[in-house]
Amino acid sequence: MEDLLRPIYQERASNPSTLGIILIERKKPNSPITDNFDVVLLIIVRSLETDWQEKHYELYNGKTAVMHTITEDLLRRWIDTSGYRKAVEWIIAGKTIFDRNEYISRLKEQLRSFPHEKRDLRKAMEFGKLIKSYTDVKDLYISEQYKDAYTRMIHSLHYLARLAIIEKGYYPEVTLWNQVKKIDPEVYKLYDELIRSNEEIAKRVELMILAADFAISRKAKVSAKHLLDIMETKNGAWSYEEIKQNANVQPYELDLNAMLNYLTEKGILAAVRIDTKGEGVYERKYRVNRP
Template identity: 45%
Template sequence: MEQVLRPIYQERASSPETLGVVLVEKRVKGDPITDTFDAILLIVTADEEFPILTKHYADSTGKAAMHVISESQLRKWLLVGSRRKVIDWLFDGKVYFDRNEFIENLKVEFPFYGRKIRMGLEFSKLVRSYMEGKTFFEQKDYMDAYNHVVNSLQHLARLAVIENGLFPEMTVWSQVKKIDPAIYKLYEELIMSEEPLEKRLELLFLASEFFIHNRTADGAEHIIDVMSKQEQWEIQELHENKELQMYSIDLEVFIEFLVDKGFIEVVQTESKNEMIFHRNYKTS
């Protein structure tokens, strides 16, 4: 496919807007990294008109997909961690064009790029999964609790990788096995133990509580930094804050968790109705 795609990426590379061109070829049949395609052509552009543009190609030798991504969109994905496959393409693909070493510089700066924000986002997801899972467990809905525990362990694993200055790959458990064997052992116990499901979940919730407690200060650092910029916040102001918008649906659960842990304080202010107060928030 490389020869077939060469004229396409050469044409793209000639554009002054193109920052980098990366080619990713499948390693095995049905390779998930290439979405079943024989090759992926990733093109990063400074043009913001179309943040994402995708085209598919085919010839007698196979099929390929081209993804043209704007720099701002790519950086957003890097920050939020919502497109892990794109990260794998960047780090594992073959760089064919790199204007002013844009791709190489991105690889160097990435482990530290927005690390505090990425930790906050991952930690907030961990908290939500843990809390919802524990609620199902207390209601004896063990299968639903199990599903949430698996999700919480995934977020815990990704958080451990970020803490170590790395980016969570698609094969995150291979990373965690080397970085934090205790978390890997926890996951292993959940899915491989012969103990009854109820007993496994009980042990996992106790262990998860320990891991969450030890990471709360680091996980809350970003949101506390943002909130310290003004004396107190209405919940709508927090939702509208550009940085905190990335927490999305996890924001309010995360705030209540931090209130419970003493990192954030509730401030009651008068409303038009003297029988009820507005509930605002400030850092402790």
């Protein structure tokens, strides 16, 4: 397969802008990692007319291939924000067929080490999604929309699982639950109990709300570390707008409201009331609740 594609990737390798080329082959009949193509070529470049270009190929032997050409900046965003989870697996598991100045080797090592500062950002992002999803579960359950509540609970447990994996220093894979089973059996057990239980859906969701609430509270402070560290950079309280305008919060700004409310409810943040011109109306600001 590699021989058939060599004329295509060699042309790219000769371009000074190309930093590395990785090849990923399909290992099984149904292959989400390769989108069911027989081979994926990932070409990382310094610059490109557009951040991401994709070309599909058919080979004379009936095989199919896809070539993704992406900029280094886009790849970094994907890695840092889980923008395209397959890319991380491509880099870790793929075969390096071109490596300018050991760019791919260093990238693979960075992914294996998963630096703490990148870990904290990813945890905050997953935590925000988790809180928003879990809030939806409770609202749907109270409204007696049990099937929808069940579906949202599945999503919530996915976010909880990703948190558990990131906390242990790994990047979440596409085959998430297989990974969680090895890394965090307790989170896997929650998922297993939800989908395998013989109880009615309403009862399953009710029991899982209680179990998930405990699991989320236990992880809250560690998961929100990225946000709490930002808020610790000044002594006074922060308005919502001040937090939102901080560039470091941008990756999870859409979930910021849910995070602030949850952290305040759990006593991790303190709500500070500031007088306004309206009698009995206060602006709410936030500060980290120090022990």
